[in-house]
Amino acid sequence: xxxxxxxxxxxxxxxxxxxxxxxxxxxxxxxxxxxxxxxxxxxxxxxxxxxxxxxxxxxxxxxxxxxxxxxxxxxxxxxxxxxxxxxxxxxxxxxxxxxxxxxxxxxxxxxxxxxxxxxxxxxxxxxxxxxxxxxxxxxxxxxxxxxxxxxxxxxxxxxxxxxxxxxxxxxxxxxxxxxxxxxxxxxxxxxxxxxxxxxxxxxxxxxxxxxxxxxxxxxxxxxxxxxxxxxxxxxxxxxxxxxxxxxxxxxxxxxxxxxxxxxxxxxxxxxxxxxxxxxxxxxxxxxxxxxxxxxxxxxxxxx
Numbered sequence: 052x053x054x055x056x057x058x059x060x061x062x063x064x065x066x067x068x069x070x071x072x073x074x075x076x077x078x079x080x081x082x083x084x085x086x087x088x089x090x091x092x093x094x095x096x097x098x099x100x101x102x103x104x105x106x107x108x109x110x111x112x113x114x115x116x117x118x119x120x121x122x123x124x125x126x127x128x129x130x131x132x133x134x135x136x137x138x139x140x141x142x143x144x145x146x147x148x149x150x151x152x153x154x155x156x157x158x159x160x161x162x163x164x165x166x167x168x169x170x171x172x173x174x175x176x177x178x179x180x181x182x183x184x185x186x187x188x189x190x191x192x193x194x195x196x197x198x199x200x201x202x203x204x205x206x207x208x209x210x211x212x213x214x215x216x217x218x219x220x221x222x223x224x225x226x227x228x229x230x231x232x233x234x235x236x237x238x239x240x241x242x243x244x245x246x247x248x249x250x251x252x253x254x255x256x257x258x259x260x261x262x263x264x265x266x267x268x269x270x271x272x273x274x275x276x277x278x279x280x281x282x283x284x285x286x287x288x289x290x291x292x293x294x295x296x297x298x299x300x301x302x303x304x305x306x307x308x309x310x311x312x313x314x315x316x317x318x319x320x321x322x323x324x325x326x327x328x329x330x331x332x333x334x335x336x337x338x339x340x341x342x343x344x345x346x347x348x349x350x351x352x353x354x
Contacts, residue, residue, distance in 0.1 A: 078286065097311065169259045196218060196220055
């Protein structure tokens, strides 16, 4: 009898494990289709095809991604739901609106995708080089820079700080709308990630917001000292979730089996796959403190 009971318990456990593995897990995104959504759909596709976990993208756009974060964190149970998070959504929203600081409530699972912010112009626009923005011998003028989020606005703020021109950030609903405005001649320049611009025809990257220049773009560092503005994208869960090993294995196995590292590199993105540290504590928290000092603390001192 004991053997029969043990066998039945084992079968029930096995069936539950299989059902959980085959059941849909929603990947919640705080953004609409296109741009950020496209990146996470690649994660979902790889995980579903090769990780043994079916991820289904669910868009819950609103308030620069904050509505999705809040609705997720308010849940009593986190079964079958994970989040797709970005630097702008988790880091810069927390700086701009402190009530939306949820940084310490998440942990990232699987690899983290990264790309530096960049400043680009239309190929036929009036601004041709970084000197046009920072050379003080150039006549002062209004320079409108299209931005699609708070992270983009932060870089535009630094450009304004170091340029003699009257630099103004013009907010759009997202990167795609901002690029339409740039190509249509409604603005003079645009801030977005490097990985976005190298896929856009009719644009020219003036510089990247990191100390090291890239093959197709110089660094902004000579004009904005110690510049470092790198956006990130990752799948995350609440810190209340105890066991994330299966999820992490599924996500990582998906991108490894599809050999995604060269794929992402070609598109202008890098992979951070440090398995021995918490990305939030290693990168996000220090970056939050650094940018808060630049954008808030230093500004308050001047006032």
